[in-house]
Amino acid sequence: MPDVGRLLREKNIIFVTLALALVFYLISPRFLSLDNMSAISRQIVPIGLIALGQFFVVVSGNIDLSLGMGSVLWAIVLGVFFGLTGGVALGIVAVIAFSLMAGFFNGVMVSKLKLPAFIVTLSMLFVAQGLSGLIIPRGQQIFLMGGFFKFVGAEKFMGFYWSFLFLVALYLAAYIVYNHTRWGAYVIAIGNSEENARLAGIKVDRVKIGIFMFSALCSGFAGIILSSRMGFVQPGLDGNGLLLDGIAAIIIGGVLILGGRGTIGGAFWGLLFIGVINNALNLLNVEDVWHQVFKGTVILAALGANWVLWQSRQIEAQ
Amino acid sequence: MMTSTATLASGTPKKAIDSLMLRYLVLIGLIVIASVGFSIANENFYSLTNIGILLRSIAVLFLLAMGMTFIMLTGGIDLSIGSNVAFSGAVGVLTLVTTGSAALGFATSILAGMLIGGINGFFIGRLKLSPFMVSLATYALARGLALVLYDANSINVDNAAFLWLGGVSWGNMPVVIPFVALVFIALSVLLYQTPFGRDVYAAGANANTAFVLGRRPERTLVWVYVLSGALAGLSAIITVGRVSSGQPWAGLYLEFDAITAVILGGTSLFGGRGKLLGTILGVLLYGIIINGLVLTGTNPYLQSLIKGLILLGVVLLDTLTQKGKAA
Numbered sequence: 096m097p098d099v100g101r102l103l104r105e106k107n108i109i110f111v112t113l114a115l116a117l118v119f120y121l122i123s124p125r126f127l128s129l130d131n132m133s134a135i136s137r138q139i140v141p142i143g144l145i146a147l148g149q150f151f152v153v154v155s156g157n158i159d160l161s162l163g164m165g166s167v168l169w170a171i172v173l174g175v176f177f178g179l180t181g182g183v184a185l186g187i188v189a190v191i192a193f194s195l196m197a198g199f200f201n202g203v204m205v206s207k208l209k210l211p212a213f214i215v216t217l218s219m220l221f222v223a224q225g226l227s228g229l230i231i232p233r234g235q236q237i238f239l240m241g242g243f244f245k246f247v248g249a250e251k252f253m254g255f256y257w258s259f260l261f262l263v264a265l266y267l268a269a270y271i272v273y274n275h276t277r278w279g280a281y282v283i284a285i286g287n288s289e290e291n292a293r294l295a296g297i298k299v300d301r302v303k304i305g306i307f308m309f310s311a312l313c314s315g316f317a318g319i320i321l322s323s324r325m326g327f328v329q330p331g332l333d334g335n336g337l338l339l340d341g342i343a344a345i346i347i348g349g350v351l352i353l354g355g356r357g358t359i360g361g362a363f364w365g366l367l368f369i370g371v372i373n374n375a376l377n378l379l380n381v382e383d384v385w386h387q388v389f390k391g392t393v394i395l396a397a398l399g400a401n402w403v404l405w406q407s408r409q410i411e412a413q
Numbered sequence: 414m415m416t417s418t419a420t421l422a423s424g425t426p427k428k429a430i431d432s433l434m435l436r437y438l439v440l441i442g443l444i445v446i447a448s449v450g451f452s453i454a455n456e457n458f459y460s461l462t463n464i465g466i467l468l469r470s471i472a473v474l475f476l477l478a479m480g481m482t483f484i485m486l487t488g489g490i491d492l493s494i495g496s497n498v499a500f501s502g503a504v505g506v507l508t509l510v511t512t513g514s515a516a517l518g519f520a521t522s523i524l525a526g527m528l529i530g531g532i533n534g535f536f537i538g539r540l541k542l543s544p545f546m547v548s549l550a551t552y553a554l555a556r557g558l559a560l561v562l563y564d565a566n567s568i569n570v571d572n573a574a575f576l577w578l579g580g581v582s583w584g585n586m587p588v589v590i591p592f593v594a595l596v597f598i599a600l601s602v603l604l605y606q607t608p609f610g611r612d613v614y615a616a617g618a619n620a621n622t623a624f625v626l627g628r629r630p631e632r633t634l635v636w637v638y639v640l641s642g643a644l645a646g647l648s649a650i651i652t653v654g655r656v657s658s659g660q661p662w663a664g665l666y667l668e669f670d671a672i673t674a675v676i677l678g679g680t681s682l683f684g685g686r687g688k689l690l691g692t693i694l695g696v697l698l699y700g701i702i703i704n705g706l707v708l709t710g711t712n713p714y715l716q717s718l719i720k721g722l723i724l725l726g727v728v729l730l731d732t733l734t735q736k737g738k739a740a
Contacts (some may be wrong), residue, residue: 160545204725204729208732208733210729210732211683212681213490214724214728217724218725219721220721221669221718221721222717222721223717223721224714224717224718225714225720226714226718228713229715229718230713237567316417339549344547353543384564386557387554387560388554388558388560388561391553391554391555392554393533394549395547395551398536398547398550406443407545
């Protein structure tokens with residue numbers, strides 16, 4: 096017989112999300128309409144990509160503050176290449192190559208040179224912000240038109256946006272890698288104790304570099320999807336909002352911020368939770384100025400819950 | 414200058430002091446070079462008026478960076494101070510506008526800053542959650558509250574008493590500069606001459622040992638974040654005085670500037686090592702560079718890029734030189 100109390104405790108985010116959805120539905124029946132659900136599924140894709148990258152970083156005991164502003168930079172890189180060549184292929188190759196390089200750089204700084212991840216990625220946040228405004232002429236927008244952007248940004252398959260299906264596929268792949276490969280176990284081991292992981296013969300530096308490359312690649316994908324959905328790019332997009340939403344999603348999803356614990360499923364539910372909240376705030380015409388207050392509070396509350404979870408684990412362990 | 418190493422020397426090897434002194438000399442050298450460089454690039458740079466303007470524009474950074482020094486000495490970080498400047502400013506300005514009392518405005522501004530600092534301190538010190546996560550949440554929260562309180566608009570302030578600290582100059586000397594000097598002296602006494610100051614170093618050097626010795630590092634942590642919040646509240650008053658209005662986007666990215674300046678000043682990222690004097694020199698150098706970039710009309714995005722590279726470069730340089738010494 097399943098332990099109901101344990102289920103409630105460990106899967107609480109599912110119940111909270113569903114309860115929240117029900118509340119919003121009672122306030123505004125439009126909330127659960129098919130149109131709105133599919134709007135949510137599209138809104139969460141960039142956040143979801145960044146959250147997935149951040150997931151591996153946080154489980155390994157680090158943080159990547161550059162993911163949000165990074166995706167703004169990658170969106171603009173794609174736009175600039177599109178403006179130059181009129182096509183997308185080169186732009187996408189460039190985004191993937193550059194983002195992997197940026198991730199490699201972060202990873203080397205953190206693993207080989209032992210710099211704290213938050214300082215390295217905080218610097219990179221500013222570097223990305225600077226570059227995003229420098230590679231595009233000041234005050235200009237680049238409009239992104241054509242089949243590819245329409246496909247990524249707006250087309251559906253059996254009622255689901257392609258971008259959402261891509262996100263789900265990526266989460267499934269990540270689930271398999273995280274739970275059923277050695278690499279996934281290494282990530283957890285490093286998050287629990289880097290020293291022990293090293294003693295156990297894990298090539299810690301290499302795994303860490305891989306993690307930062309993956310998270311940067313995720314922000315590259317987020318940039319591509321973000322730009323396709325908007326149909327234009329310009330500097331000054333809100334990268335830090337994306338970063339916060341991504342972090343909120345995984346903390347709410349029960350990822351232990353001290354590293355070493357977390358589930359992909361939890362992160363996905365955390366993402367849905369953020370998606371539901373963001374959507375409801377818009378749908379219920381909550382003024383923009385309240386959004387950040389709300390998010391800051393939600394993250395703090397989730398941190399508190401995270402602490403409770405950690406304490407209960409400590410007690411269980413004893 | 415407060416360089417009293419005596420109270421600290423007992424636990425610090427002599428070599429570390431020497432390397433800090435060397436760093437300060439290098440910083441002073443760089444400050445001179447940067448000033449000369451910018452005065453060649455822009456002939457207005459070295460006028461007395463501009464030095465006044467420069468010092469006034471970095472006055473807030475002095476205060477915030479000193480608060481950040483306390484935090485980083487404990488091995489922590491506070492990403493919320495920039496947002497906190499906007500939030501505590503909003504509370505202060507609204508109090509001023511509704512009650513007409515500058516004194517109440519000052520008090521509520523500082524209390525509001527301490528409130529955000531207290532939230533940070535509680536989550537970081539008591540619940541032992543990671544400082545960058547917690548302060549990232551309060552970074553969003555405080556900015557959001559500022560936007561709500563201001564309703565996303567700025568509010569003009571014309572109360573002379575409230576604007577005095579940030580706005581008035583004696584000749585070419587902004588009154589805020591002697592004020593910053595007073596705060597520096599007070600904080601130096603706090604850090605070097607009191608048990609609290611020793612606890613700050615102890616918490617950063619080794620929290621577990623400090624705990625075992627009964628130094629209650631968790632309580633120290635709460636107070637350093639409250640102190641940083643109070644300084645953010647003070648900075649808010651100065652910011653409002655400087656521009657004669659309260660603005661919802663005040664203080665944007667100041668946390669980044671403060672962190673860079675503190676690291677530039679030789680405070681270790683891992684806690685336990687560093688001094689307020691270094692932070693002052695770090696702020697001066699960083700402030701001259703940033704001010705010079707603004708004066709020479711550098712593209713703001715290029716400024717961001719340069720800021721990012723400075724932080725990365727300094728951290729990298731520190732790590733590499735320290736590695737060289739260990740070997």
